[in-house]
Amino acid sequence: MMPQSVTGETPRLVVDDLRITFRTPQRVIEAVRGVSFAVGREKVGIVGESGSGKSMTGRAILRLTPPRAEVSAKRLSFGDTDLLASTERQMLKVRGRRIAMIMQDPRHALDPVMRVGEQIAEAIPAERRGRAAEDRDRVLAMLEAVHIRDPRHVYGLYPHEVSGGMGQRVMIAMMLMPEPSLLIADEPTSALDVTVRLRVLAILDELVAERNLGLIFISHDLNLVASFCDRVLIMYAGRIVEECVASELARARHPYTRGLLASLPRAGDTRARLPVLARDPAWMTSELG
């Protein structure tokens, strides 16, 4: 079966039967066990709890899995590039250039001794670089695009001088500089306060729409993903147990998805106890019809 994206266009990213295995002398751990999906010009959410394999899936697309991981797939391709068969050298042309990745904590991803603006300028691919003043203008324009009110001031700051929310905006600006066509965001707002989170998501939302991007949004937060993305993949124990249109998450059928939704406390909820998820060993293997 050839995975199709929701919009009907040819998907940019195709993942078919992705498997990631870790072997230790004691045991074999299957972190991802046969995951298939496709992403076009849309926002796809991957939701799961810790250990579900969601982050590993995101990393495998960019071939950023740890060295001990064994990655295999029937197909792992982006446009006409076979990501599994590419050499490390060819991957350099994909990573950051055509597929960019936003991490959870921007302050770990930025160089602490380099000004924020210079780091963003570094992200401009060599062949597109112009004179220093031109590059600077492009960085300032990008900072403006991520709704930073005083780009000139922020340009000269060091990473420790910016707040978490500002850092994540800088990170987004940096990742968008090479004009990628797919963005992978791994828990991009989990380290942020809830109200800051909304602001950053709004910026991400706007940029994805304006710049014709595909987005893979990896998160543990079912509510957030459902309200932000177009489509949601729910992962459990290394597999996708359910896939649904985000707006119809409330009608999810898989007992795991339903259990997760029910176990969330909500403002305005009068239940004395929360229903606890009863894990069924059958979820490890069975597909939902």
Next chain:
Amino acid sequence: MSGETHPLGNVTRAPGLRAWLTAEVTASPRQASLQRLYYGWRRLRNNPTAMAALVALACLVAVAILAPLIAPEGYDEQNLAGRLLPPSGAHWFGTDDLGRDILARLAWGARITLMIATLVAAIVAPIGLLVGTAAGYFGGWVDAVLMRVNDVFLSFPSLILALGFVAALGPGIRNAIIAISLTAWPPIARLARAETLTIRNADYIAAVRIQGASASRIIARHIVPMCLPSVIVRITLNMAGIILTAAGLGFLGLGAQPPMPEWGAMLSAGRGHLTGAWWLSAVPGAAILITSLAFNLLGDGLRDVLDPRSE
């Protein structure tokens, strides 16, 4: 996972022992701590250099224990007829300028080296831990006073400082041990303080504070166990330096006094014959080298095993 408990009586059964040590459910405090030791041992076993070092040190201990068997005549039996004999079947490492068998002296000397190493470690570890954890935990003036004292000791090269102490206390092996201990505790205290500073604000220390524990209880039962692994590693690594300092004091005639077969003193005694009878210096020199190297490699291996992050 089984809830079944293994009675302690089963411990001696060999196949049961491994299962007992690797059981996912530990049923008694003894099993839990033995299991930790067992897993540590398994990790150490996978490190070839550390194992080689361990074997070398085990040989050294065996030689020290078996010295009366290896050299029943003792370390001081002279034979002026057989002076400066090169290594041969009768004298594996040759004889010295008084015709004493060098192997015999080396074997008895291993006892001295090990005694110095053990005593210094036994003196330095508690002092270093106590000073370091107290300085780190209390901070403020306690920290300032203890660390300035520490700085004074640290600012001299350890051999020079040991020389000074021995000169004041008088030569001899006991004073050498005291002098070496005085120079060896400051780095341990520094290390324990640095560890304590990172631990002191941890939530698990806050948790025991709000149980009402006294400062001494927190230090002894909660902070020291966390510092202990790195202190053990550091002392093992420093052991090479301690042995070299002891040998250095012996070499200068300020450590063990003749006719005691201290390796440094042997090396020193042989230096006059370096061109004619190289084995007089080379053999104790090699013994010092191998022992310090072994302690160093073992320390490296222990660091990998005892690192709490590896669990």
Next chain:
Amino acid sequence: MIAVRDLRVSFAAATVVDGVSFHVPPEEMFGLVGESGCGKSTVLRVLCGLNPAWSGQIVIGGKAMSPVRDRAFFKDVQMVFQDPYGSLHPRHTVNTALTEPLAIHGIGGADGRVAAVLDQVGLGGAFRYRYPHQLSGGQRQRLAIARALILEPKVLLLDEPTSALDVSVQAEILNLLTDLRRQRNLTCILVSHDLAVIAHMCDRIGVMQHGRIVEELTADQLNENAARHPYTIELLAASRGYDRALGERLADE
């Protein structure tokens, strides 16, 4: 049971808690909600005696508190920390962690008490001689709760007890806290950044921003959308997920 009046805490030049007052009647659960740096955790640390540098008035169980607490105080007031990975001593087994408070207070019958409290938090005897690294996040938090309860306190302070856990585990821990609170008639203060958790658990809620309680309301008022302060309304909206219109309005602020 707990009364705080005009509590102020400053670190160096920064004022972290700037005149906080609230009152928690016996057997009630009071919630403090706010974002990082709003001072909510500092309030808890002051209450349990971990932070002695404060001014204002604190009364717990009818007794005015001084910055330094005596040992008996800790029998009555206990705390559960946010990160179950950091709040358990890595080299102490479950058994050691639970017998330590008993030993500090010279309470006998440790064996039976440990078994009972383990049962109560749903861990059972099989866990007794395990080390924290052999436990899952949820199991660790159950152990942390057991450790707080073994001294049979009257007041339990909860600092983001579920924010490091998966949602399905969060539900289990929240249910456990609900049950324990009923069984033991505990007076609780729950601190969280998650308004939904606070609204689910608490009877009354204080919304904190910049070191002050900007609004205090009952759970019913919150559920009936009776919140007045714009910050509370924003938090409430944010807790319902992403809302494009709201997000875009906020993005330019």
